[in-house]
Amino acid sequence: MTDFTDNLKPRYDGAAILEAERSASVLGIDELSKHLLSRDDFLGRQEKVLKVLRKEKLFNKDQQLNLSRPERYHLGLARAKAIRRLVRREAWDHEDYKMAEYLNDEMSPFHLHMTMFVTTIREQGSPAQNKSWMPRILDYDIIGCYAQSELGHGSNVKGLETEARWDPVAQEFEIHSPHLTASKWWNGGMGRTATHAIVVAQLLLPKSSTAQPSTTDSENPSRSHTTSEYVPYGPQTFIVQIRDKKSHQPMQGIAVGDIGPKYGYASMDNGYMLFDRVRVPKSAMLSRYAEVSDETGALIRRGHPAVVYGSLTFVRGQIIMHARHVTPFSDMNWLVLARAVTVAVRYCAVRRQFQDRDGVAPTHSRPQDEVQVLDYPTVQIRILPLLAATFALHYTGEYMYNLYHQSRRTIEEGDFGPLAALHSASSGLKSLCTTIAADGIETCRRAMGGHGFGGGSGLVGLNADYLSKPTVEGDNWMITQQVAAYLIKKTTECVQNVASATQDPTEELLKDYLRGRAQHTPPSFLAADGSIDDDALVQIFRWRAAALAYAAYQARVEEKKPWTSLMIQLHNLSHAYSYHILVSTFRTALSSSSVTSLSNPTPSVLRTCFRLFALHTLSQSASSFLLTSSISASDLQVLDAKILEVMGELRPHAVKLVDAWAVPDWLLDSALGRYDGKVYEDLFERAHRKNPLNRTTFNVDWRSEEVVLGSGDGGRQLLAKL
Amino acid sequence: MTDFTDNLKPRYDGAAILEAERSASVLGIDELSKHLLSRDDFLGRQEKVLKVLRKEKLFNKDQQLNLSRPERYHLGLARAKAIRRLVRREAWDHEDYKMAEYLNDEMSPFHLHMTMFVTTIREQGSPAQNKSWMPRILDYDIIGCYAQSELGHGSNVKGLETEARWDPVAQEFEIHSPHLTASKWWNGGMGRTATHAIVVAQLLLPKSSTAQPSTTDSENPSRSHTTSEYVPYGPQTFIVQIRDKKSHQPMQGIAVGDIGPKYGYASMDNGYMLFDRVRVPKSAMLSRYAEVSDETGALIRRGHPAVVYGSLTFVRGQIIMHARHVTPFSDMNWLVLARAVTVAVRYCAVRRQFQDRDGVAPTHSRPQDEVQVLDYPTVQIRILPLLAATFALHYTGEYMYNLYHQSRRTIEEGDFGPLAALHSASSGLKSLCTTIAADGIETCRRAMGGHGFGGGSGLVGLNADYLSKPTVEGDNWMITQQVAAYLIKKTTECVQNVASATQDPTEELLKDYLRGRAQHTPPSFLAADGSIDDDALVQIFRWRAAALAYAAYQARVEEKKPWTSLMIQLHNLSHAYSYHILVSTFRTALSSSSVTSLSNPTPSVLRTCFRLFALHTLSQSASSFLLTSSISASDLQVLDAKILEVMGELRPHAVKLVDAWAVPDWLLDSALGRYDGKVYEDLFERAHRKNPLNRTTFNVDWRSEEVVLGSGDGGRQLLAKL
Known part of the structure; x- marks a missing residue:
């Protein structure tokens, strides 16, 4: 489409202005960039990965702001999957992969899988648990998330309400949400993506167990989940399958979904999750530092005291x-x-x-x-x-x-x-x-x-x-x-x-x-x-x-x-x-x-x-x-x-x-911030050529309920979405 | 749909907490509300209008954050039209109408029509112009906008680039955009809605005219639009038809559209507009204070000097x-x-x-x-x-x-x-x-x-x-x-x-x-x-x-x-x-x-x-x-x-x-800010029942390009939007 606007130039030439700015300073930019961004060959890696991504239409940022929030998640998932395929096709290492995420510039639904999920199993899982889970994790055969925060408690981990009650007869834990505020909440990747979750829950053992309650919990003796028959042992981590591998539907007794739109993070499915007495095997509890004894049913802790009582793990995690x-x-x-x-x-x-x-x-x-x-x-x-x-x-x-x-x-x-x-x-x-x-x-x-x-x-x-x-x-x-x-x-x-x-x-x-x-x-x-x-x-x-x-x-x-x-x-x-x-x-x-x-x-x-x-x-x-x-x-x-x-x-x-910060135009995705200074040309291009709203003609006559001119559905499509 | 989550309660009862807060203070809230909000019967009007709006499904705010930007404009226009119909049905006065806009809480595509558009014609139009335009405006037979800001100039009105060149032979003005930066920009309602615009343009008269150039322009003698044959007389206002009444397509020589997504104002079609030597009749210039003389072709100014030279009008407008x-x-x-x-x-x-x-x-x-x-x-x-x-x-x-x-x-x-x-x-x-x-x-x-x-x-x-x-x-x-x-x-x-x-x-x-x-x-x-x-x-x-x-x-x-x-x-x-x-x-x-x-x-x-x-x-x-x-x-x-x-x-x-500020829950649209304190119940309801993303099941297997489980289109629908 050509029209009379094609021949128009801005009154001031932005390209000439930035050129003048650049020649008026003798700063050596390449040298400064290298000084700032040499770690892990940041600049070289950026160039290499950018070259690949910009060829893939899926990573085009043009229309992102015109998509609905559900579409943004669709796109986010499609991109997350595509990045996995690119990693294999291009033989990217982990740093390349991180660079791709940085340039893609949105929270990936897979993000927690390769960060908190894998790290927690690596650090808190026993050798046997690591051996069993790691291959499936690294192949993305299962997708994990990290379910700590709840509706009622974010910062205060001790206040978490989800319970894991040990059943010594069945040799199982029963994961349960006693209140609505026990719902896991905000956990990234959990809403629509993950098949598995690390669930942080308060461990409850029957009173007959002989181990001492953890010191952290003795400060907090009247927790609501403490019934007369059970003693709380503080938060522990459990690996739980939350969706069926084939149907991708929630497992029995689990209510899980996406929490809805937010300020940002449109591409990420932050989730909620409630448990209705869900049974998991003994092996679900990550047991590098603590395990329920087969013989006595008591909690056995192992390792350095700072590690055992969790404070060190917590502090290290925070760091x-x-x-x-x-x-x-x-x-x-x-x-x-x-x-x-x-x-x-x-x-x-x-x-x-x-x-x-x-x-x-x-x-x-x-x-x-x-x-x-x-x-x-x-x-x-x-x-x-x-x-x-x-x-x-x-x-x-x-x-x-x-x-x-x-x-x-x-x-x-x-x-x-x-x-x-x-x-x-x-x-x-x-x-x-x-x-x-x-x-x-x-x-x-x-x-x-x-x-x-x-x-x-x-x-x-x-x-x-x-x-x-x-x-x-x-x-x-x-x-x-x-x-x-x-x-x-x-x-x-x-x-x-x-x-x-x-x-x-x-x-x-x-x-x-x-x-x-x-x-x-x-x-x-x-x-x-x-x-x-x-x-x-x-x-x-x-x-x-x-x-x-x-x-x-x-x-x-x-x-x-x-x-x-x-x-x-x-x-x-x-x-x-x-x-x-x-x-x-x-x-x-x-x-x-x-x-x-x-x-x-x-x-x-x-x-x-x-x-x-x-x-x-x-x-x-x-x-x-x-x-x-x-x-x-x-x-x-x-x-x-x-x-x-x-x-x-x-x-x-x-x-x-x-x-010197070498932020590529592709990442900036900004008409105002273009390296070449063609600010007004780009702003106009976005409005005149790339805005999908301009492809529809509207009916502005207030006497009619119809919104799009000639759509004839009286706005029914729109109403259906409300 | 019922499930086990129906019976869950939050650990702390928000309703009881807010009740306790309210009974612990003896402040007389009704009295204070009245003291604060009595002007124009704000509280009574709020109640009256709210009652009507909340019955209309179109004004339901539930899904707003889940709509795409184009859909938000569709919805904004549908609502703007519906409010007009309600004004007639309910016999609302102008204050009621403003209350409806306040409660609807989004920028209406009609907003500029009843503010800057009508005000400018009322204040700067001659009696004859008022007589001719006002009935059509008040009936919303035409929809107006106010085209002052340009791509290159916002704050600096003197720097506006759009030209209105007087042709004494044809007795017409030629409206023209000499540069890309002359494009009108940001003007609300212009993108897809308006049929007419007040266009602020630099008036240029042929040199033979005898009137003095305006004092404001003599400070600025080398404006680019000053050619040897024409003399600039500073910004004037013109009423221009920009879209065909029937087809709603742009008039010949006009490129107009919506500028695209922004931080907010999703429902508003902020626009751009360029003119390719568009001819408008002499009567297009609003002529209460200034007019081109039929006889001499010179600019005749009338009224108080402060008004004539625009500064007063400008200052009053700013105030x-x-x-x-x-x-x-x-x-x-x-x-x-x-x-x-x-x-x-x-x-x-x-x-x-x-x-x-x-x-x-x-x-x-x-x-x-x-x-x-x-x-x-x-x-x-x-x-x-x-x-x-x-x-x-x-x-x-x-x-x-x-x-x-x-x-x-x-x-x-x-x-x-x-x-x-x-x-x-x-x-x-x-x-x-x-x-x-x-x-x-x-x-x-x-x-x-x-x-x-x-x-x-x-x-x-x-x-x-x-x-x-x-x-x-x-x-x-x-x-x-x-x-x-x-x-x-x-x-x-x-x-x-x-x-x-x-x-x-x-x-x-x-x-x-x-x-x-x-x-x-x-x-x-x-x-x-x-x-x-x-x-x-x-x-x-x-x-x-x-x-x-x-x-x-x-x-x-x-x-x-x-x-x-x-x-x-x-x-x-x-x-x-x-x-x-x-x-x-x-x-x-x-x-x-x-x-x-x-x-x-x-x-x-x-x-x-x-x-x-x-x-x-x-x-x-x-x-x-x-x-x-x-x-x-x-x-x-x-x-x-x-x-x-x-x-x-x-x-x-x-x-x-x-x-005491009496903000209705319906306007707040906030789980966290509900009057009754049922924060967690509402957050969960929004996530579990109202989130459309939770109605789709996804395919998270990275080896497949398909995004929705069983959609089988390999993400083609999504790609088409990019």
Whole structure:
């Protein structure tokens, strides 16, 4: 179809604008990309997998926003299956497979099968259970999911209501849902896909059994499922077949289905499941660490006590879950944020609106041109600190990745020492970093004005999907309590032992504070020559974190205030502590040889990012820095002016800095964020050529019930769907 | 269909919990509802219209989230037509009709027809044009839209690219789109619905014409559409038929369609439109204020100069648009926010999670019960300040409504004096209040944890739709510049004339500051007896607004800094000024007889809301208050503790306070926010009975391309849609 619109060009040529932006900065982008994304050959793998996917029509993203939610699941399942076939056809390894999921960019109905389902069996199943299940799992002959959360309980695992009652005569467990709120809920892949589930249920043994109840449950003696004849032993994991292999219908006594539409995750079948006294064999209970004795019917626990009583498994599970959000495992929050920032920076460079009020000609422009909106400080203050944040999150991710792998080696040698610190850092960073990214996506969207609200932004799905992150796998407001508890414990130890030296960075932070607080004056982030003192910035963040930890210690340990009354303060402490990690780690990275060896001006541009991130954070939480005497009043007075100055330094490199994140256009799926700057051409193409709604003609006469012109069914098709 | 799930009950009875909440507070809810919602008999009208709508299957909201975007437009059009039929059948007046739109809760494809389309013709059309068009419009024989924004220009009306070139020989205008970016874009109802459009285009007259070019355009001499033979006269409005009445196909030379899916507004056909030298008669130009002369071919302007040169019309238009967001016209931001807060308060009261860490029994609970999450300060700090904000926004809305009607009378008598103040207040409040509401909806959602991400929250559509508000009808970051410009002008006047008395509240604010600043010490919001001093709170907000206005005056007028470099500062000034209006107006309302005459404890509970709103705002922007010496350092130290205290006072009334907003369950469409507290029953019903995805059985075997079990089409149906 051709028409008169074919010959029209936009008034300003976006391609020329981005070209000018790119040639005005001498940053070496290939080198910077490699520096940022070399782990596991990310860039090479991205290119290789992208080449395959973009040839497959099924992975075309054009019509995704026009599909209904049931269709989105259909498509999600079709793609999940197709990726399995591609894995075989292309001989992809596991990293390639993960890259395909990343580029496909939607939650796969198979996602839990190859993550929580397989991991739980591997870690908690006995050797015999592993031998029996693994081949079927790895061949996808069965599809698994992980059924922990319930309608009534998400965060509180001890509160789970599903019961697994041991019948010593039949040698079976009876899985049962005593209340409606016992329904499993939210579990990914369970709604329509899975044939099997790991079911987390409260183990109940008949009273005659001789083992002691678990310590965790003795704190909780009046659970409703405790009948006089049974004793609760806390949550255990069971592998249960939930659907018939052939008919794919639910097994007898099981009600299971999809919970319905959500904010995002349209392609994923998050499920519900209730059990009506479902019998499973003894072998269903994963028994690496605990098993019901054949002889006595008692619970036999084996292994290290920390493992046996579940707390270690729980903490390790949490660390792995949180690490996913803050390290280069799978959900790299900085790459997610980088997508939003890429779109915003490119579009705001191409977009021009209004001439300068004082008649000053804009950069790279003819005098009559309107101003690039990226040149407005009101746009910069929203986007550029987030651009800086992508690097802050990245360097901390790399740091945590290394910490995780070091600690894992130590732990596997039987030393559980590093666990608490790792748990605290990963929980705090999960909370802070997913909040920064989730809020950042929406901030970028709004900074793009009207077109930011359109589907051509490419952020509709990203935004909706990512909004789950601040809640899932540890609510961002809840898990900070664990960080604060750790810091209060550490402070208590340090207070009792201020003088002695330490290797632990958190103890060092706290002791520096305890030793220095009597005669403290806040350092200035301005050096004598007016330049920014990067180390002083780090000191300011360290001091705030330590001062808030000490205040929490005083309130809780010395003044014995109720925990609940301190919760907001503890949340703020956790964020302050996590911000200190982000700032310190970024500062350290700047001095590392991997940064200093980059060609000019990359190291100094990264330094500008560091400064903007730190100064902007200072400004956002200024009163918290002031109240802890971390920053001086005179520094605060010049803060906003310094931020403007630093943004001015970063601005010329903005387009190239987002280029460095190497997000392919195919993944961005954004008219506004196209690499080539053809924003308006693409927006128009989507509307004029690709919008299915424009293929229907409607009847707008209100006297008729018919909606489509000439359909003659009086809207009956539509009514039937309601 | 019955099954074993029918007999299951939730572990905690939500209905009993909300009942206990309601009986624990003695607030008189009916009285408070009437106090809040008496204008135009809101409550009676709501009941009347709701009764009709809920009987019509077409308005059932059950399946909305399961429809595709094209289906959502189909449904939106069917509903828009049905509402017209109901208006006739039920003899509804215009207020009833608006109530039906409010309860239907989606943007109607007819929305622009009865707002911008009809208003523009009424205000800018000549008597003859009105006579000719109005009957057809009011009968909906033609459906209109308003085509101002373009692909390349939204905020900047002067930058619009569509041209209307006068042909003196044919006595016709030629409407033409010279670039792709001239495409009309975003215009509601234009995509598939409208037959006619008001087209805003740059008027071009042949050079021989004798009238002077408009002053606005002389600032902008090199517009691309200025050819040597034509002179630009700035934007004018034209009424253009865009679709054939019978076939509903675009008229010759017009490319028009829907722009495709967006964040929200699925039911609305936001459109694009390009013109290929389309000829329209002379009568197409709306000619109340300007007309091309039959004799000379020159532009004749008539009426008051402010009207003639468009600025007045523009400003008035802006005021009306902004007032919609901040007064009881149509989009009452406090009722939108109240919906989110209603859902969050009720659900967080019903939801219990974790036992208290110190073993303290929760309120209204048995010792073994888990804590209601609304009792956690980390939940309160997110929801209760927003509950308080609904009242702040409401009282300011009422104040602005009265101010608007007073000023309108004055203006209609020919005195344009009040216009600037009204424009400034409504722009500033539009920016601040829609930001508070948009962010507030998401904050409420996140405060609800996992279930907040589900469709049962009832916030999916509300959130997506409302996210447009910070951008549309004046971007929230852009329109604040106008507020700041007004305040700088006012400050300049006041500085030159500090001593004289004034009746103008903004001048009073500024003069109080100018007189007092030499020997100012910030007042304490704590009275001598430790209670909160409400008037001191107002003073603190007044002082900050004035101090920032003065600082902006110094920077711009005295130091002559470039406007662009000040933009962030000016944005902050606008918000500080608007916050002062919210706080002052709320404080004044508390002393009004309409509040003091309410039965106890309502006046004091509203006072608690005022305090929470003010203190929480102080805490959120503490450094801005500190840097302007509006608040003392010692007050800042106790601020967080005071907020906790005030939240504790408000907590027992929270459920009843949201009840007072009287949002019907039918409108909320939320399992979590049901009036009766049956949260879990409703969530389960939606999943188990109402989810269409659960009626399909899928083929999960990855070796097969088929998606639906036994469909046998190898996913071809699905592929065809991609």
